[in-house]
Amino acid sequence: MAFDEENVKYYILFDNYTHGFAMQALLKGEGIKNRIAPAPRAIQGDLTCGMSLLIEPEDLPEVERVIQEKQPTYHAIRPLAGQINPHRDKYC
Numbered sequence: 001m002a003f004d005e006e007n008v009k010y011y012i013l014f015d016n017y018t019h020g021f022a023m024q025a026l027l028k029g030e031g032i033k034n035r036i037a038p039a040p041r042a043i044q045g046d047l048t049c050g051m052s053l054l055i056e057p058e059d060l061p062e063v064e065r066v067i068q069e070k071q072p073t074y075h076a077i078r079p080l081a082g083q084i085n086p087h088r089d090k091y092c
Contacts, residue, residue, distance in 0.1 A: 007082030010055040012063070013039055013047055013075040020051040023072045027053070032062050043078040 012034075014020040020036070027034045032055075039052040055063055055077075067074070 008057055008079050009082065010057065010060050010063075010077055010079050011037070011040065011043060012053040012055060012077050013044065014049050014051060015047065015073075015075050016049050017051050019073045020049065020053065023074055024053055026070060026072055027063065027066065030062070030066050032066065033059055034063075040080055043080050047075060049075075 012020075012023060014023070024034060024036060035054040037052050037054040039047065039050050044050070044052075060077075063077070066072075
């Protein structure tokens with residue numbers, strides 16, 4: 001699948017769920033939109049934690065500011081193009 005820059009989302013990856021939930025609460029407290037999502041295998045690598053936070057591109061600068069100021073624990077922030085394939089099988 002080609003990289004579609006218009007549909008890029010950013011995923012914050014974690015070594016464990018505790019760090020993920022702490023970051024989610026921190027971003028929520030700062031009023032920054034985020035969503036708990038499964039960590040996509042394409043960017044997860046060797047991490048065993050399957051949790052990530054999904055961030056929209058327009059929110060990334062604020063997320064980076066909060067990370068710099070508050071120093072929460074996380075593994076990485078990775079971009080990934082939307083993975084929706086309209087030709088896949090649909091069952092509902």
